[in-house]
Amino acid sequence: MNRILTIVGARPQFVKAAAVSRSLKLHGIEEILVHTGQHYDANMSEVFFGEMEIPKPAYNLDIHGLNHGAMTGRMIEGIETILLNEKPEALMVFGDTNSTLAGALAASKLHIPVIHVEAGLRSFNRQMPEEINRILTDRISDILFCPTDTAIQNLENEGFRHFPVQLIKSGDVMLDAALFYAKKAAAKSTIIEDLTLKEFVLATIHRQENTDDVQKLRQLIEGLNEINRKTPVVLPLHPRTRAILQQNGIELQCRVIDPVGYFDMIRLLQQCQLVVTDSGGVQKEAFFFGKQCITLREQTEWTELVAGRFNTLVGTDKALLIKTFDEVQAIAADFSANLYGQGDASDIIARTIRNVQKQ
């Protein structure tokens, strides 16, 4: 195939898509980039695209701020129109957002093959909208690029070997991106110098199930405040979450900063002592940069991190968070384990796409 259309909608997807875009270009594959607008994000300005060397979308559907059903519906509609216009040979989607699902649904109905990058991930918790998106997108995809052996196994358990689809272990495009940007981060970011901290814990809280539930949020912040007494905690926090804390009289004793860009994030990951997060991507990035991670969720899609003792799940239990903080520092885990490929996932993906015969 020589011409594909890529759907992105959330900031992490831009970063991952950019890694794949660089490889597609090397293999002579034309790519039309479509932004659904799902995440409206002030950090995604001209500077973001320039600094991150991310191709600018050819289309922006500007859809955000709706309920899941309405948002997904509007995206399907918008993406269909573009697909009919552009007639690409395939559609590529990343991860597990509403944009991912909308792209896959629109293309499958038009008989356009669907390529899913980061396929096969499962948290086995269908209360999470992302899990529904993952299951559905995988089920209607034609080429599934899995980041890990676990992901391949998950799909095999769901009978995918019987289906007329290709399952390919590509490794993780996040690793490609992390390696690419790590080379540039030191020149681009001064965050460590600005913070003037030698030793710190990096914490992120953004998941709706944590930020919208005041009880959970209180537990987490109190836990982080407690850790902060031992080691300073750097916490980039969305203004919205900060407002919720204020409204509910939850006191913050951590070093709270505004949300950070990717280069700052990489340097924070490189320099921190350990990571506390409820993000999916940050769990993996912690591993890429050799840091122990405590995850503020009951499940993770990255089960191999837990199995390898690189990651510990604590949910929103304050006491468990504090106890785990003390314990994980003693774990001697071997971060050279090859869980996510060699940083050549994008190349594998681009080569595979190029070699698929046009239908």
Add this chain to the structure above:
Amino acid sequence: MTNHTKADSFSPLVEGQGEALKKIILVCGARPNFMKIAPLMHELKNHPQLKAVLVHTGQHYDTQMSGRFFDELGIPAPNINLEVGSASHAQQTARIMTGFEKVCLDEKPDFVLVVGDVNSTAACVLVAAKLNIKTIHYEAGLRSNDRTMPEEINRLVTDSISDYFFTTSADADENLLKENVAPEKIFMVGNLMIDTLEANLAKAAGSPQVFGLINKPGRIDINGLSASGYGVMTFHRPSNVDEKASLERLVTIWGAVSQQIPLVFPIHPRTYKNIQQFGLLETITSFPNLYLIEPLGYLEFIHLVSRAKFALTDSGGIQEETTHLNIPCLTVRPNTERPVTVWEGSNKLIKIGDIEAEAAAIVRGEGKTGNNPKYWDGKTAQRIVTILETL
């Protein structure tokens, strides 16, 4: 179970019963759904502890495709009509999702039950799953393994996220098990289409059997045909009727078959439009025993089918009705998502090139006969509602 309020939003229908009520939204959208929803709505009337809310998405909305079926089948008027109307797949799906999300947020049901494999089926199950409402798919597990059919995509989407699966035959159970669905979530309940067929056959016998022809003056009296025998046809699938070459070939073959045995063809509007557009009207009109008539209501149609010598089709439901009636059915498709009609019933999958020979065999009395599959007995709605009470 969700933590939505159960009893707050509506008053108990039966005073003095301590049992918690369950609220179920039933979704229908397109013609093939109505025959499946009808027996469920009738049966649910006898179970006041289950509160049914009927939502019509309006995917098929006009009198011919919708209103008439509601009247004939005695389906109560929908509680809510989303009125999405006709549009592209994507636009329709978008409108259904937006509208149905609002319904779920307002109604806070315990369950959403969807049937079949139309756009409404997939769109509504997706919305409900995102809101953590338990979802039930009736007619789960059917697979044609042909992803170029939009219905197959709808089936894959619906089954990959439903919580409970009601199936029409054992092969559907096997498909679901292969896809890692837990066996305790699957219930083989039989076929609701057969409930509707059984409930209406006697009534249908009184339906008019004289129809005006649409391509030429005159009428056809089925009573006059039934003594010598006739075949009934339905064709609407894009792969057969949307391309000139294949439709032209079909018209010629239908004409040839009609010289062996008269054919009655209630014609889908799209098929008729294509016949006109491709300049085939004159040819098809030249065959005196090929009778083109308007699409029929349910009662007229099943009466027509029940007295036919055979059916020639490319659609889904009639494969099941003929199997139950043990009437030979020739299905012009490379695959079927209802293989039990082939393995056990009187259905045969054939190629366009085989239509004439197969029809000739039926005329000679050598048509395929079969057995009625398990639980295709008119009691499927009872089974389903009994299970709903325990969920």
